[in-house]
Amino acid sequence: MRQDFLIVGGGVVGMAVAYGLARAGQRVTVLDERDDALRASRGNAGLTWVQGKGIGMPRYAELSLDAVQAWPAFAEELQARTGVDLQYERRGGVDLCLDADEAETRQAEYRTLQTVSPRLAREFEWQYLHRDELLEHLPGLGERVHGGTWSPHDGHCNPLYLLRALYAASLDLGVTLHPATPVQSVARRAGRFVATTPRGDIEAERIVIAAGLGAQTLAPMLGLSGAVRPLRGQIIVTERLPLIDQLPTPQIRQTASGGYLIGDTHEDAGFDKGVTLNMVNALAAKAVRIFPRLSQARLVRAWGALRVMTPDGNPLYEASKACPGAYNINCHSGITLAAFHAGDLARAILDDCLSQDFPQFSGERFHVPA
The missing domain is CATH 3.50.50.60 (FAD/NAD(P)-binding domain)
Structure with a gap:
């Protein structure tokens, strides 16, 4: 045929x-x-995310905004066709900033995006929230986290x-x-x-x-x-823990099954997709800094994968x-x-x-x- x-x-x-x-x-x-x-x-x-996209190319941020706005109907359509629940939620998301320098850089980048793109100036909603303000969205957030940018556009799925x-x-x-x-x-x-x-x-x-x-x-x-190259990311996952009403972040999010998915690494390691002990330790330390309650959680899985990056x-x-x-x-x-x-x-x-x-x-x- x-x-x-x-x-x-x-x-x-x-x-x-x-x-x-x-x-x-x-x-x-x-x-x-x-x-x-x-x-x-x-x-x-599994993030459906606008924040952080398009720095240096505002059109990419606009495409991401189009995509997340289309996601609710897309998820509903796929579930209706297949019966598969994508575990999709869009209640907003937070991109954490661990210190003041990171917070200042992030806010400057977002303001620049909105300066060069009239559409993003109108439609890209975000707000910087300090650590105490984030407790409503991220209960138990560690005291050593400066804050983060919150946006209503962001969500996650399985x-x-x-x-x-x-x-x-x-x-x-x-x-x-x-x-x-x-x-x-x-x-x-x-x-x-x-x-x-x-x-x-x-x-x-x-x-x-x-x-x-x-x-x-x-x-x-x-x-x-x-013109593509590999960029390794490593991920660790905790045991299943009681579900908490909290927003996802790129650094860590709790899945629908209760486990915490911890990642956000960017390593130039060629085509090596292996897991390294030093990175697992670094991810675990960051997770505990974000949510101190995880200090006693057991890790059950770890893996590495290669992202596809253009120049x-x-x-x-x-x-x-x-x-x-x-x-x-x-x-x-x-x-x-x-x-x-x-x-x-x-x-x-x-x-x-x-x-x-x-x-x-x-x-x-x-x-x-x-």
Whole structure:
């Protein structure tokens, strides 16, 4: 059967685009690697977040705002289609500042964003709250925390349930999925795109590279940018503890099952996704500084994963000029942007107007002559 789209990559980014295209009536095939692949989808805290996005690129902050505003309907739609509860909440969130210098830098960055973007000046709501003011949102917050920025836009979900729901909804819409099928090369032949795999060649009219770090080698084969690199993040999880009514933070959040998810590391470790004792100790110390009550909590899991980072940290959305019909989608914020990827971005790909609608995110920005 002829396929309209071939998507290389079955993580949150690729599956959100696959779902959006299938929902629009397209015939979609997804090729995914084996389960031991370097999956960025394992390395996140499940935040749907605006804060901290777009420093240096306000359009990214605007996209994040669009995405979180679309998230409630997106979550409801996925649950209605699949029966999977994404454990999604949007009651606001807090990005903590451990000291005064961090607090001053954060506030200056947000004010600058709102100065250069009229839309963010109107719509991006945030407020700096000192530690005592945050106790309402974060009961038991440690005295050695200076404060944090609060925003009503932010929320969180269960990222594993999100991925499960995207798979279930996509399969229900007729998406063909090939797991354990790593793509060795991609090419354009006789007006069609061909992905070479150990299971043979697979063809489609158009192709989307959503392969995370795999884009380093695959994207340039179609005249697209391979300018991505790994950035390791380590995460530790506590035992299940009584649920407390508190807002999520990027540093630590309590999941619906009661365990505390603790992360927020950024390590340039190449392709090493291992766990290190010194970082586990640092994460545990930070968690106790934030919530002293966790000093007696037992750790039950720890893992490392590789985020996908572009040179400037902002998303990469581009259409190939050399091979029309080929697209490259890459970002490190796949949870937040999932509703956008399944919505406006999928429509832009379908209508072949990605370059016109989102010119700021082209890979050409990494190759400007000196």
